[in-house]
């Protein structure tokens with residue numbers, strides 16, 4: 001039998017893609033993936049366990065997760081028809097580009113930002129227009145974004161942005177809606193850490209081209225559950241409902257997410273603690289020799305440090321503390337992204353950094 005190059009038969013737009021690498025190594029302190037590392041209250045965990053125990057696994061899920069949708073709709077003061085649930089925000093981002101992008105259409109992004117936007121666009125044969133942020137402030141170039149968006153099918157803006165931490169100026173969203181005809185996806189994966197006033201969900205009702213993405217992976221401490229949701233005009237939701245993998249949100253995820261949204265008041269002290277820890281950690285990081293820390297409204301901090309890649313490797317190998325290396329990324333030379341952990345975890349990080357950076361040889 002001749003050897004067959006089966007891989008060469010892949011659809012051309014998908015050639016060259018590599019499996020996603022979260023750059024994870026087992027470490028005692030993992031501050032690398034912007035997860036919520038605070039333990040949830042025991043009473044909340046018990047409710048999750050009860051909900052799972054009461055959920056039959058032999059039946060297919062409700063495709064649109066209507067009980068959860070209703071809970072989310074009531075929270076955000078919108079109709080069920082304005083909410084779509086997905087297997088993490090990632091699924092919804094992909095499905096949005098799959099639905100509204102495609103050959104001959106473009107997606108505008110403002111890097112450095114969440115890399116998946118670009119990956120999903122390429123998979124969907126959608127052109128990507130990158131409007132780079134200011135190299136120092138790392139804030140978006142408003143005029144250039146509005147200009148680029150005039151020709152675009154979709155603009156994706158992240159607020160707060162990953163990995164830079166800044167909240168979008170609502171005036172930029174206003175301009176994108178008023179001065180362009182693009183669909184505007186506002187990714188609010190981290191918005192709970194920026195305070196109650198930071199979300200623009202309330203704008204959706206009056207702006208049918210605005211779509212707001214949220215997730216239970218961050219503030220809700222449920223990254224492993226895989227549950228995100230979109231708030232958008234019912235016409236957008238109908239399109240997504242028609243093209244989605246029908247059972248992508250499994251019964252256990254629906255059951256736990258429904259409880260989590262109901263019990264969201266229990267999470268407020270955890271979010272408040274992360275916000276307080278963020279301030280303290282930013283101050284401590286900024287005192288390291290040669291460090292620059294960008295202001296952050298999210299549950300992570302971007303820090304520029306001399307020899308960042310070496311620092312990161314030594315934190316991992318010598319101190320079992322994992323942070324995310326962005327030093328290879330365009331515009332982020334010598335940058336690390338540090339998730340804000342518990343007080344004890346942040347202390348471990350700072351002690352390790354002191355040993356690595358101030359002990360020399362980094």
Ligand code: PMP
Pocket residue numbers: 034087088089090091114158161162187189214215216217223227228
């Ligand atoms: N948007 C941003 C900006 C993110 O950083 C992430 C996850 N890291 C997501 C969306 C997707 O999160 P999830 O799929 O866990 O909901």
